[in-house]
Amino acid sequence: MGMPNLWTKAYWLIREVGLAPLFSLAVYRLGLWSGYYRWRTPLGGRKVNASPPLRADVFVLPDPERLAKWSRLRGEDATLEAEEILAGQVRLFGGQPQSLNLKPPHPKRHWSSLHEEDVPGDIKQIWEPARFGWVFPLGRAYRLSGDERYAKTFWENWESFLTHNPVNAGENWLSAQEAALRLIALSFAVQVFKPSPHFDKKCEQSVAEAIIHHARRIEVTLAYARAQNNNHLVSEAVGLVLAAHLLSDWPEARRWRKTGWKWFFWAVEKQIEPDGEYIQHSVNYHRLMLTLALLAFRIAQLENHPFPQKHLNKLGLAAGWLQGVMDEASGEALNFGHHDGAHLLPLGGKIEDYRPILQASMAAFCGERCLPNGGWDELAYWLGYNPAILPLKDDRPVLHGFRRLGHSAEWASLRAHHYVSRPAHADQLQVELWRRGCRLVCDPGTYAYNLPPPWQNGLALAEVHNAPMFNAQQPMLRAGKFLWLRWDQARFLEEGEDEKNSIRAERLAYHRLGIRQERQLEWKGDGHWQVIDRFLPLGSGAVSGKISLNWLIRDGEWRLDEHGFIVDDKRYQLLVRVTSQPIQKMKFRIVRAGQILVGEKINEIDSLLGWFSPTYLTRLPALSFWIETEAGLPFELRSEFQIYSK
Missing domain, CATH: 2.70.98.70 (Beta-galactosidase; Chain A, domain 5)
Known part of the structure; x- marks a missing residue:
């Protein structure tokens, strides 16, 4: 079936999508056309006059013995993936190893002049390595062994990223969501590699300045995220909250915090359906949303920021929904909806295993667990929860959009x-x-x-x-x-x-x-x-x-x-x-x-x-x-x- 004609498309867009998202999209496109975004986010970024202090407390670092135990329970080589990264190979989207490349095709062009279609191949192949998701196996191996090769490799690649991706230039600045997700990996790197001599004052300053530039990039195009009304909005809201937390004394942090919490709570309220299904009707985007919510909840606890019970209840329903579509024997889930390979916190299992996010989400939002203890408990520990001491929930929720027959x-x-x-x-x-x-x-x-x-x-x-x-x-x-x-x-x-x-x-x-x-x-x-x-x-x-x-x-x-x-x-x-x-x-x-x-x-x-x-x-x-x-x-x-x- 071909595309609908313009009037048919307009009618159904207004009827089903609504005017508010269309207005936000128009605002975003006006910002591109007018040059406003180029002015607000100049090449090289607006000057940062001082290096603000940097917090490093988002995660709870497990002891090496516990990390080794979890690896054994999962039957994994605890440092295999980290060794691949030392050799210049990363597993993008949880797939097979491939060369790590942080060089975008157009490193001198302002992001507002670029389009996804300008890239040969799939732009996500450029974005994914620059999310720095590969820092998690490196950091985990460093925590296990203290081997400085892991820290050195990360910070060398960080310097390479800064060299080849000038602020606001190139494909890796095109998406504000990508900027937000990069902040998550940076917060982990700063904390886990803090004892390393490779994380010196110069390195700390470069990270602090990068966080500022990333938060400014996110803030300026929130209209696009609001138009999408999906994981883009949650990602960017949490990115602002995280930036404000990491640089809590920076003058712009108060504004970032206020904006981030406003849109995060709005998204939780509007994007999670009564049975817990996420707005994008996708199991993997559901995991993405829960991961971002876990990080937001962790920051709220660290800062004693109010987290309304009604939003905790919504997130608890979302955790239960995931249980309803997951296979208990394997940890895999229905291959339902879009799957873009996002796996923001790969701590506790491979990309196809949904048990780590389920166990952590149930612990955080419901104060219970729905799985026996196992290697999938690891993610919960990194976020400050011990599933072993929580009561076991043994009933499966009733979902509105799916029904199941059979047994486990x-x-x-x-x-x-x-x-x-x-x-x-x-x-x-x-x-x-x-x-x-x-x-x-x-x-x-x-x-x-x-x-x-x-x-x-x-x-x-x-x-x-x-x-x-x-x-x-x-x-x-x-x-x-x-x-x-x-x-x-x-x-x-x-x-x-x-x-x-x-x-x-x-x-x-x-x-x-x-x-x-x-x-x-x-x-x-x-x-x-x-x-x-x-x-x-x-x-x-x-x-x-x-x-x-x-x-x-x-x-x-x-x-x-x-x-x-x-x-x-x-x-x-x-x-x-x-x-x-x-x-x-x-x-x-x-x-x-x-x-x-x-x-x-x-x-x-x-x-x-x-x-x-x-x-x-x-x-x-x-x-x-x-x-x-x-x-x-x-x-x-x-x-x-x-x-x-x-």
Whole structure:
């Protein structure tokens, strides 16, 4: 489906997004066009006349013995990643090691003259190393060993950053959010490397001045963050609060603190839904928000700053929501919504493990824990909490937008949400299926925002998710890379009985076509699941068309025979059998890693099929089992899943 015309887009923007964010965006663009931002943030920055004192108390530094124990519990080499960094290699987005590069393409141009599209490749490949997220494995290794190579490597790279990224020049000053997130890493570096002789007075002065320039950069374009009304606003608000804390005696700190707390509390109030779901409808952005909130709460405690109970309650709900979408056996979670690889505090587990942020958030905002003690407790300790002494919460929250069937060792989820904020992916009625920490039926994830087509957020489309489509119609209007309009709404249909074995939901998107769409998820017993998709006419007239369904299955050896689609991996055999009522001739296709293995090419969507992306710029082969048929309504598709352990 092409982009909507200008008037259609304007109508739905005003109706669904609202005038206030559009006004804030207009203010931001006026600031760019008029040269106001260039004037407020001149190349080289406004002069800093004195070096203010620098605080170093945001984190609580665990003793080396405890750090070593946590590493053993996770089965990790405690210094492996730090040694890679000494060799010039970093794991961006939690992926494979690659060369550390802090040199932007346009280091002499003012940030306001730059655009993300000016960069060859994906601009996030420039931004991510300059967030300095790799300081955490370095600092952790330094804390463990006292080896000065780790401190020396960080401060050498910090000097390199200052050399190649003059204040307000180049891509690493383009986004105020990136400036805010860089401050988090700096606050950690200052504290953990403080005993090192490599952190001398000159180094301390350079950090203090950088914090000032970063806070000034954040402050001037808050209109853009308010227009986005998402993690940008939370990041930048916390960035200002953090800058004010680190330089509490600096004259501008009072203003930064006031502005930061104002917009942080506003965001907590407005961006977290009643069941705890975050405004961006994304598990990874949910973690990002909780991480920023933990830092804000820590600073509030250090400064005795009021933190209203109503906001603590909201954040407690958000922590519970994460528990509701996480697999207890693995610590992984639903691959739901956008995933840009953000992992601000990688202390306690790898990027795919959500147990560290869950344990820390429950400890901070609820005064309890929902997991047994383990290596994932580490993040909580760095922030001043000891989960071991907290009571264990053993119930799972009820979520508005997701329902689960099964138990902790085998479960499936169904998505049905009523949107009051912009959807991320066209993923209503999405089903995921798990068995003993193994994700068998998948959501494809994100992969990339800014690479050549189709990798410009292409995995947000309905075709790559697993709710059936009618006549290849997108359920929403796609008005931009990150913008859906005419939102696809869904709701759960209450059966008036205990929903332990069956849940049912309705999607409203195709009402405009005169069609009612329902999905029912049934748990028949361990290893046996069924999904029933129904298309029903809303009126009395005849309705017919093409119905397509895509099941994304974990990669493995496969075959398609009279029994169905069978996939073998090292642990399980999964049998998927699809039938229809009334019986119709169906076409089957198998696509792996964008390559058609069975069936005919349909269109450019084929290159997006058969991929699973666990984090940004990482994509793994998976198997798309595509079913297509022509049918008159009413019509029913039944997908049966049987899991056999090896």
